[in-house]
Amino acid sequence: MWQIRRWQISHGVFVCYYVAEEQADKYAASALQSSPGTTEPLATNNCKGCGSAAPDPILAQEESRFFPHFPFSPPAHQFGELCCGPDKQACRGSREHFREALEHVNARLLELYPDDEERFDIVLMTNNHAQVGVRLINSINHYGLTIERFCMTGGKSPIGYLTAYLTNLYLSADSEKVQEAIEAGIASATMFTANKDVAYSDTQLRVAFDGDAVLFSDESELIVKEKGLDTFFEHEQLNENKPLAQGPLKGFLEDLGKLQKKFYAKNERLNCPIRTFLVTARSAASSGARVLKTLRSWGLEVDEALFLAGAPKGPILVKIRPHIFFDDQMFHIEGAQKLGTIAAHVPYGIAQKYHKSA
Known part of the structure; x- marks a missing residue:
């Protein structure tokens, strides 16, 4: 979600990314172990970043999902190609150029205007359960990402929160949620990753x-x-x-x-x-x-x-x-x-x- 902050204290451009779209209650019981009374093994996901395979019934479903938050947050699968269980961090994805460009702009603004908070701000939105929060926080801290605002709605659509977050831009891989946001008058788009890697500017x-x-x-x-x-x-x-x-x-x-x-x-x-x-x-x-x-x-x-x-x-x-x-x-x-x-x-x-x- 993009936004220029218009809070009483901070001012900036807020971009919201939508992370995972799965229903929270579908994963809550199996977040740390398989469902009680069954012998069904945990879902696994081979991490494209480190190659490991580990149980992660929640985040194994998040690959190919986008974070619909502020200016240039990466899609969910760009945050990581997912590994190592719900309390570990996700592996860093390969397409971080967008977010890094935003952070470079913020760094330049901070140099020129150290007392001004009108900068890009990223809000991470997901309709998953709050249990996912530990994994997301660990990933953000592990990679040193500047994302302070989360919105985890426990199975409900996050669209209703976009106005409250003063969203300037909402990005998601979910076209239905993007359409819903457009109809609510919020600048929104469905993101698609490139089919091949190219070099991007890291200074502009x-x-x-x-x-x-x-x-x-x-x-x-x-x-x-x-x-x-x-x-x-x-x-x-x-x-x-x-x-x-x-x-x-x-x-x-x-x-x-x-x-x-x-x-x-x-x-x-x-x-x-x-x-x-x-x-x-x-x-x-x-x-x-x-x-x-x-x-x-x-x-x-x-x-x-x-x-x-x-x-x-x-x-x-x-x-x-x-x-x-x-x-x-x-x-x-x-x-x-x-x-x-x-x-x-x-x-x-x-x-x-x-x-x-x-």
């Missing part, structure tokens, strides 16, 4: 956004789907000076911009550890002006804008190497994954209707 957080139905509403995309490109181009030119309505992740871009300005105020524009990208299928000549004018009317900016005119986004993302890329269309998500980009699907707008009917 890079975040890439699609435009329509992500930063902006789907009003223009609706015209493309229902009336075709020619009508869309005509509509955009006629409405060039009319700002688009905001989309579900506009607020998150705004939060990133606020943090960027803190670096600019210290003459650190050229060394800012946050860089944002607009990667859109729009054509610059026929429909790009409205997008840029909309951002200007909001008082927002992106560092780079790439108008692809329908070309695949994957190769451009390989060049950018963002720590996360947000898009509303699954074929862009899948294309990004294949070439090594961690992508996040935003289930918003008319494209979801066409995706379900495909």
Whole structure:
């Protein structure tokens, strides 16, 4: 979950990750041993990090789950590929780039503003039972992660807590919970890991956004789907000076911009550890002006804008190497994954209707 802290004392950007989705009562009885009166052995899980196989009936189910919390928390299986029982720490996963980039930004902010708490904050959410907490705490402490806020709901959906945590961004591998959060007006996305490892910047957080139905509403995309490109181009030119309505992740871009300005105020524009990208299928000549004018009317900016005119986004993302890329269309998500980009699907707008009917 992403959030800019708006507590009375602390101020920052809160990102929430959803950890495990299994029902707590399913595992409670077998957390430390198999169910009473049975000879059924404990569930085991071969750790991909250390190779060991150990009983862990709760966390053996967590692989492939995401932590839906603050700015750039890693997916649950990235926290560890799970080993050694419920009181031990999980093994460190291989895709920590996102979280590490967030922590680097926080470290830079702390250097420049030691008395200011407006930084990224990670909240770990899970609908598992509180018994999982020992394992999670041990893992966090073992790897020196800066995660202070937990929310363990004992089988209930954590979505109702997102508003209470002042969430700026909610990330999960569970598309149903993400959809529920989107409908509640919270910036949310379903995270997908890359299909291959690539090198990411360890000194600059890079975040890439699609435009329509992500930063902006789907009003223009609706015209493309229902009336075709020619009508869309005509509509955009006629409405060039009319700002688009905001989309579900506009607020998150705004939060990133606020943090960027803190670096600019210290003459650190050229060394800012946050860089944002607009990667859109729009054509610059026929429909790009409205997008840029909309951002200007909001008082927002992106560092780079790439108008692809329908070309695949994957190769451009390989060049950018963002720590996360947000898009509303699954074929862009899948294309990004294949070439090594961690992508996040935003289930918003008319494209979801066409995706379900495909």
